[in-house]
Amino acid sequence: xxxxxxxxxxxxxxxxxxxxxxxxxxxxxxxxxxxxxxxxxxxxxxxxxxxxxxxxxxxxxxxxxxxxxxxxxxxxxxxxxxxxxxxxxxxxxxxxxxxxxxxxxxxxxxxxxxxxxxxxxxxxxxxxxxxxxxxxxxxxxxxxxxxxxxxxxxxxxxxxxxxxxxxxxxxxxxxxxxxxxxxxxxxxxxxxxxxxxxxxxxxxxxxxxxxxxxxxxxxxxxxxxxxxxxxxxxxxxxxxxxxxxxxxxxxxxxxxxxxxxxxxxxxxxxxxxxxxxx
Amino acid sequence: xxxxxxxxxxxxxxxxxxxxxxxxxxxxxxxxxxxxxxxxxxxxxxxxxxxxxxxxxxxxxxxxxxxxxxxxxxxxxxxxxxxxxxxxxxxxxxxxxxxxxxxxxxxxxxxxxxxxxxxxxxxxxxxxxxxxxxxxxxxxxxxxxxxxxxxxxxxxxxxxxxxxxxxxxxxxxxxxxxxxxxxxxxxxxxxxxxxxxxxxxxxxxxxxxxxxxxxxxxxxxxxxxxxxxxxxxxxxxxxxxxxxxxxxxxxxxxxxxxxxxxxxxxxxxxx
Amino acid sequence: xxxxxxxxxxxxxxxxxxxxxxxxxxxxxxxxxxxxxxxxxxxxxxxxxxxxxxxxxxxxxxxxxxxxxxxxxxxxxxxxxxxxxxxxxxxxxxxxxxxxxxxxxxxxxxxxxxxxxxxxxxxxxxxxxxxxxxxxxxxxxxxxxxxxxxxxxxxxxxxxxxxxxxxxxxxxxxxxxxxxxxxxxxxxxxxxxxxxxxxxxxxxxxxxxxxxxxxxxxxxxxxxxxxxxxxxxxxxxxxxxxxxxxxxxxxxxxxxxxxxxxxxxxxxxxxxxxxxxxxxxxxxxxxxxxxxxxxxxxxxxxxxxxxxxxxxxxxxxxxxxxxxxxxxxxxxxxxxxxxxxxxxxxxxxxxxxx
Numbered sequence: 048x049x050x051x052x053x054x055x056x057x058x059x060x061x062x063x064x065x066x067x068x069x070x071x072x073x074x075x076x077x078x079x080x081x082x083x084x085x086x087x088x089x090x091x092x093x094x095x096x097x098x099x100x101x102x103x104x105x106x107x108x109x110x111x112x113x114x115x116x117x118x119x120x121x122x123x124x125x126x127x128x129x130x131x132x133x134x135x136x137x138x139x140x141x142x143x144x145x146x147x148x149x150x151x152x153x154x155x156x157x158x159x160x161x162x163x164x165x166x167x168x169x170x171x172x173x174x175x176x177x178x179x180x181x182x183x184x185x186x187x188x189x190x191x192x193x194x195x196x197x198x199x200x201x202x203x204x205x206x207x208x209x210x211x212x213x214x215x216x217x218x219x220x221x222x223x224x225x226x227x228x229x230x231x232x233x234x235x236x237x238x239x240x241x242x243x244x245x246x247x248x249x250x251x252x253x254x255x256x257x258x259x260x261x262x263x264x265x266x267x268x269x270x271x272x273x274x275x276x277x278x279x280x281x282x283x284x285x286x287x288x289x290x291x292x293x294x295x296x297x298x299x300x301x302x303x304x305x306x307x308x309x310x311x312x313x314x315x316x317x318x319x320x321x322x323x324x325x
Numbered sequence: 326x327x328x329x330x331x332x333x334x335x336x337x338x339x340x341x342x343x344x345x346x347x348x349x350x351x352x353x354x355x356x357x358x359x360x361x362x363x364x365x366x367x368x369x370x371x372x373x374x375x376x377x378x379x380x381x382x383x384x385x386x387x388x389x390x391x392x393x394x395x396x397x398x399x400x401x402x403x404x405x406x407x408x409x410x411x412x413x414x415x416x417x418x419x420x421x422x423x424x425x426x427x428x429x430x431x432x433x434x435x436x437x438x439x440x441x442x443x444x445x446x447x448x449x450x451x452x453x454x455x456x457x458x459x460x461x462x463x464x465x466x467x468x469x470x471x472x473x474x475x476x477x478x479x480x481x482x483x484x485x486x487x488x489x490x491x492x493x494x495x496x497x498x499x500x501x502x503x504x505x506x507x508x509x510x511x512x513x514x515x516x517x518x519x520x521x522x523x524x525x526x527x528x529x530x531x532x533x534x535x536x537x538x539x540x541x542x543x544x545x546x547x548x549x550x551x552x553x554x555x556x557x558x559x560x561x562x563x564x565x566x567x568x569x570x571x572x573x574x575x576x577x578x579x580x581x582x583x584x585x586x587x588x589x590x591x592x593x594x595x596x
Numbered sequence: 597x598x599x600x601x602x603x604x605x606x607x608x609x610x611x612x613x614x615x616x617x618x619x620x621x622x623x624x625x626x627x628x629x630x631x632x633x634x635x636x637x638x639x640x641x642x643x644x645x646x647x648x649x650x651x652x653x654x655x656x657x658x659x660x661x662x663x664x665x666x667x668x669x670x671x672x673x674x675x676x677x678x679x680x681x682x683x684x685x686x687x688x689x690x691x692x693x694x695x696x697x698x699x700x701x702x703x704x705x706x707x708x709x710x711x712x713x714x715x716x717x718x719x720x721x722x723x724x725x726x727x728x729x730x731x732x733x734x735x736x737x738x739x740x741x742x743x744x745x746x747x748x749x750x751x752x753x754x755x756x757x758x759x760x761x762x763x764x765x766x767x768x769x770x771x772x773x774x775x776x777x778x779x780x781x782x783x784x785x786x787x788x789x790x791x792x793x794x795x796x797x798x799x800x801x802x803x804x805x806x807x808x809x810x811x812x813x814x815x816x817x818x819x820x821x822x823x824x825x826x827x828x829x830x831x832x833x834x835x836x837x838x839x840x841x842x843x844x845x846x847x848x849x850x851x852x853x854x855x856x857x858x859x860x861x862x863x864x865x866x867x868x869x870x871x872x873x874x875x876x877x878x879x880x881x882x883x884x885x886x887x888x889x890x891x892x893x894x895x896x897x898x899x900x901x902x903x904x905x906x907x908x909x910x911x912x913x914x915x916x917x918x919x920x921x922x923x924x925x926x927x928x929x930x931x932x933x934x935x936x937x938x939x940x941x942x943x944x945x946x947x948x949x950x
Contacts, residue, residue: 221678229693229741230668
């Protein structure tokens, strides 16, 4: 009996140790840096914060980020959803082609954002055939908005596909087949039968895509050239501020981004719960 | 709308648009990098790669990524375990906080680490007085990598632990197995697939990381210059051939890891 | 709807799921496709529905070729194995789906749905969601949904597979009555022979992508056309060398001829119970199982173990007891053909012995 009591006490001790360690990791790795940054933003008082954010270049950078997030999320949500549908349901592709495409979808995960940017410079930059052609027409891709959008599209492409695919696989094709035997064509079937089942996965995918395109840095930095008031985004502005030892300004812009990130985190939690119940 | 969309041409149009989008956005650029590296001849590729700054940066990235992955596998498994098995105040909050590094821009993550550990900071100066340098040195790069890849292992281990039936553990206990024995024989093996696949994802992300690292690394060639920062530098100095050469080395490494993940996962499914 | 299927073929990779299948189904009949899992039944059903495209062959409804017609326009109702109810819609909306697609007016739609709700005994459940229903109720919803747009052909894929054994019986007779009342041509797939025999007017036995036999349950039981059908339907014992059976030495003389014996082909009893003792063989009673209305007797004859039934009225046998066994009839088959043979000795009580 005494022996058993000993193990129970020992387990309780272990429990406290593990929970304590977990809190320690979170505090050191996540909470402390976040807190430090928030305090850093208020280093020079509220005035310092607002003036840093209201700098014309900061406003322009935030606006740029906003436009990129909007365009990228829209495009990748649409195409990602369709890609997922085709990869799971498309009977017009053979199995081996589907498997091949399926493995390629993940590639942007493994590609360093800087390389992603480099690829676009190589393909569409002024030195390339396509880039030179567009330049002649007066349409600039690299070091301009289109290039930045393409770079972000590349980096965020797998997110939506990977969220929607497992849900489609799980619900199976039978409900859709049932709809078709009842006389419903593709579009009706999608809206009335498929969409209600996948919508929370799509919402989750949208949140992830927004988060990633909001925070995209490496690819955009390479493609944009980081030109102030022109192609600078919020994250590349933070980088520039740090390089210029303008820490308070960097903190202020970071704070804005962090607020968005926390908002996204909350949305993520909410979408995850809804996704669980469908 | 319905009648229009029922037309065969629309179906065909949708399919080709999506496929074209995919090919142009993902496949073509990747082939482009490989093409660009080899287009200048095999000789110049070798020359670019034999530059000690170049290959040392890849080697360093590999080293630090492995190191940070190991940290993440250990720490992440522990946290995943604690968050599934124990009830304690603040658990739900911590569970949501896990995803913070995914939601936060990596450049902001880098800045946060720089502020916390940097020269003027409390921890930075304390470490410095002990003769131990963090920021602009390798530990900072590892910390940045760990920060960015923090959620991977946790999120891979958690569902496996939730699926593990308590009866399995109880069965082991009724058969007379002691606590550590149950852990190593029953719990750890069931977490292992998650530890491996989560670890590999973390590794490939760490290899690719740029934003968080560029702010905290000293970028001294051979010592704190990692591959992605090196590539960035080459692009900035208009040496795209050198950048592309290192890129394909890094890409090939990452693709191998990704392929391994797929392989491990498909193997896990058949078991 | 009159259905004609000619030379239907379907291959998945290297696997021939449906192999040169032809059949006709008359209007108003209820047909059961019976066979082992993976035999191609479901593929045939899905091709009839238009959910799968045949590699070759023709499907005609009312004489009209429908191969190129999509499922939406074939005028069929399909009940899926797991019902495939729309889980985010209520019972009412599930049943109304096909009508909404056909742009029924509001009042007309409501009338039709309520009619079906009434018919399927789901009154009071219209507002529920599928996950709030029992298995049997879900199946009724699936029927109602499939019947709502007034299809000409009802296709059912293993309609009772996901239902508790207890209520399965009840649902079978319910379905049978419902289909009779609606008067719709119906085809259902099953791997359960009791189900097929009980519900269907006619059965098609499908194995390895081929139609082995088509006919009424009784015809198929009585005169199986292929060894597969003989073994698949009813209880039986197969004897590797048919010529070892007393009375079948000549009939089964060809090497490789096997004999299939059904319980009712055999009579087992004490010596005094038989008129023609010379026709019987010696056997030893093995296990005895009480089956409520009769005994099931396992009897060892030579090296073969045969199964038969024995009336409770007769003297009760004991395990290990020596008995006489008479094989009245056997289903003989070899590589070339299969046929039913009567015991020769019975027909000719005094064989000429030279």
